[in-house]
Amino acid sequence: MNTSSPSISMSDTRLASVQSKTFKFFFSEMHSTTSLLPESTREGAPASIAVLGFALVAYPIAVERGFISRAKAVRRTLAKLEFLQNGPDGDGPDSISHRGFYYHFLDLQTGRRTWNSEASTIDTAFLIAGALTAAQYFDRDVPEERKIRALADALYRRADWQWAQHGGLTVTHGWRPETGFIKYRWTGYSEALILYILALASPTSPISPASYRAWTKTYRWKTLYGLEQLYAGPLFIHQLSHLWIDFRGIQDEYMRGKAIDYFENSRRATYAQQQYAIRNPRRFKRYGEHMWGLSASDGPGPAVRHLKGKRIALHGYAGRGIPNGPDDGTLSPWAVAGSLPFTPEIVLPSLQYLDEQLPRISGAYGYKSSYNPTIGWISPNHSGICHGVTLAMIENYRTGFLWRQMRNCPAIRKGLRLAGFTGGWL
Secondary structure: OOOOOOOOOOOHHHHHHHHHHHHHHHHHOOOOOOOOOEOEOOOOOOEEHHHHHHHHHHHHHHHHHOOOOHHHHHHHHHHHHHHHHHOOEOOOOOOOEEOOEEEOEEOOOOOOEOOOOOEEHHHHHHHHHHHHHHHHHOOOOOHHHHHHHHHHHHHHHHOOHHHHOOOOOOOEOEEEOOOEEOOOEOOOOOOOHHHHHHHHOOOOOOOOHHHHHHHHOOOOEEEEOOEEEEOOOOHHHHOHHHHOOOOOOOEOHHHHHHOOOHHHHHHHHHHHHHHHHHHOOOOOOOOOOOOOOOOEEOOOOOEEEEEOOEEEEEOOOEEOOOOOOOOOOOEOHHHHHOOOOOOHHHHHHHHHHHHHHOHHHEEOOEEOOOEEOOOOEEOOOOEHHHHHHHHHHHHHHHOOHHHHHHHOOHHHHHHHHHOOOEOOOO
16 A cells, blocks of 8 residues: 555545535435434434534535535425424423423434433534524525524524523533433533524523633643644534634634634644644554544444554544543544644645545545544444534635625624624624
């Protein structure tokens, strides 16, 4: 196998091809009755509310790219929003949400809560962000698109963010009918940046700016490989909120104090991931300049392997991160693609390298969830969240489409201002 660097970076034509294949997940995997989408292509996988939110982001991109017609995208968007609107809210066995927060996993065929999942604040935030994207894009004065906007507004109004604080300043992770509120709260830098922005701007149950300040007080600032940054180990944390918000040139109080913005922070975090792979402290096979990207993903475990006298504990699904792990040699190609807007100079050569050296990590819907070169394992599954990040961040790199759309979203602008963001396009 040739292990030399790729001769060229991935071309724009190839990026367009990746987007086209990635979108097919959101088109082909939709259930015909419920309009829900599975968490992944794994057999028996439940529907995921977060993936539903990413589907609502995917359709506008698909229209712009010519993958589907606007009329078809409208029909699919309406079907999803109508299902969410008509589903019962409460703690009963048929409920799909509670106090406006949707259960993390629903049965794909019936839409009922499954896996004893929680009414999830973060997954509902992704769902609302997707609905607001649809409302922003489908802006024509025709009955179907007016209905999309009305349903998206109703979905946003439904969430009781003050209830989700459970008497505290920060927001809890969620609630279960059997046990009540989850003990964990959204503290420490995380993908909850979009959650706090939406909760601040809620038209019915807003949290206070003091809640946002309480959250940022739990941040940790670190230096990794000479790069000062707001720390989070898994790469997805540095990407998800950036699907919707262009953080270039805008700063909250915390970032003003550090003299950078969240976009620059994600750029540094991406370089730190590459540097971790180059240093390869656990000596996994083929980590390096073009093979990097630790994030939340499937894995080959749980299992233990012994290779050349080395014991490797393999994880299943895990939030892999740097520098302290977990790290079992499993990398995520979609996590590399998701950093494209921040560091195209290292992402494009890396994606080209993977295309040339490991073509089997790409399947019917583009990049598979993960791979482990140390043991020669490739995930058999495609993940909806992974595909949502890939599709959206390639588009933001190529055209800035989603960022332009959401700059004009009243909820995003209001939430950012209430969080103390100033400067730039805001």
